[in-house]
Amino acid sequence: MTQLLGSTGIRRMMADLPALGARLALLAAIWWVLTGGSLSAWVWGVPAVLIAACLRPGLGSGGAWRWSLMGLLRFVPVFAWYNVRGALDVAVLALHPRRRPDPVLLGFPLRLPPGPSRVFMTNLINLLPGTLSTNLTAQGIEIHVLAGSDANIRILTILERRVADLFALPPAPDAPWAAKR
Amino acid sequence: MSALAGVVLIVMGLLFFLSGTVGLLRFPDVFTRLHAISKADTLALGLVCAGLALHADYGALQLKLLLIWLLVIVSGATCSSLIARAALAHGIRPWQR
Numbered sequence: 001m002t003q004l005l006g007s008t009g010i011r012r013m014m015a016d017l018p019a020l021g022a023r024l025a026l027l028a029a030i031w032w033v034l035t036g037g038s039l040s041a042w043v044w045g046v047p048a049v050l051i052a053a054c055l056r057p058g059l060g061s062g063g064a065w066r067w068s069l070m071g072l073l074r075f076v077p078v079f080a081w082y083n084v085r086g087a088l089d090v091a092v093l094a095l096h097p098r099r100r101p102d103p104v105l106l107g108f109p110l111r112l113p114p115g116p117s118r119v120f121m122t123n124l125i126n127l128l129p130g131t132l133s134t135n136l137t138a139q140g141i142e143i144h145v146l147a148g149s150d151a152n153i154r155i156l157t158i159l160e161r162r163v164a165d166l167f168a169l170p171p172a173p174d175a176p177w178a179a180k181r
Numbered sequence: 182m183s184a185l186a187g188v189v190l191i192v193m194g195l196l197f198f199l200s201g202t203v204g205l206l207r208f209p210d211v212f213t214r215l216h217a218i219s220k221a222d223t224l225a226l227g228l229v230c231a232g233l234a235l236h237a238d239y240g241a242l243q244l245k246l247l248l249i250w251l252l253v254i255v256s257g258a259t260c261s262s263l264i265a266r267a268a269l270a271h272g273i274r275p276w277q278r
Contacts, residue, residue: 030248033241033244033245033248034245034248034249036241036242036245037241083220083223083224084224086220086224087197087200087220087221087223087224087225089220090200090201090204090216090217090220090221091196091197091200091201091204091221093204094200094201094203094204094207094208094217094221095200095203100209100278101208101209101213101216101276101278102278103212103213103275103276103277104277105275122262123255123258123259123262124258125262126215126219126220126257126258126261126262127219127220127223127254127258129220130216132212132215132216132219132261132262132265133261133262133265134212134262134265134266134268134269135265135266135269136262142269144212144215144216144265144275146213146216
């Protein structure tokens with residue numbers, strides 16, 4: 001086994017042990033809450049937690065990252081407000097007898113550095129008014145906009161600043177305007 | 182009072198679920214339908230969970246409802262991106278007016 005892994009592999013495994021322990025504890029706590037503390041549920045819970053901890057679910061392997069607590073406190077209300085607006089927009093569009101979508105594909109150039117913050121932003125876009133991420137590229141994100149509105153793109157630039165703040169990244173300069181495809 | 186507020190939140194959540202389902206039926210392609218379910222249903226579930234939390238007797242159940250909502254937000258947002266990307270990769274072009 002030692003020969004198979006090699007000294008570098010063992011060192012990497014040892015270095016990852018605290019992080020693995022933290023993931024195991026977090027995932028076990030999630031399982032415990034979801035199953036209401038049922039002992040019999042651990043028959044499935046133990047393998048599920050072990051597999052999930054080894055697969056390292058999260059924001060990809062783009063390097064170390066951390067969240068800023070103050071950034072989180074500033075992010076949550078802005079996200080909640082735009083999430084409600086997004087749901088209201090789509091509800092009006094769905095229920096209004098004469099309104100129909102007017103979709104367009106856009107390229108949104110990201111200012112966030114490659115890594116976890118970009119993956120987070122890609123997922124976040126789907127919860128904001130009128131935008132759906134269709135692909136994450138080296139240049140930015142391809143976005144499907146439901147009603148072709150510039151206001152939706154402005155919301156993305158606001159949230160991108162909040163995401164940089166959340167990940168304790170330096171503020172980025174103003175974004176170049178989104179390019180229509 | 183909190184029981185009444187809980188009922189109001191659940192009814193609002195059901196209305197958003199209804200609007201998401203109408204969007205799913207009325208919108209013309211996979212991309213526009215993903216908008217309907219990713220946004221309206223996420224808020225709908227949040228409202229229903231908040232309403233149920235007001236009716237819950239103990240804190241662990243409220244924590245469970247919050248956790249369910251957070252997990253659905255994460256999985257819903259990620260699945261929407263994956264389905265949209267797969268649709269484009271398979272040559273499905275977005276519907277246009």
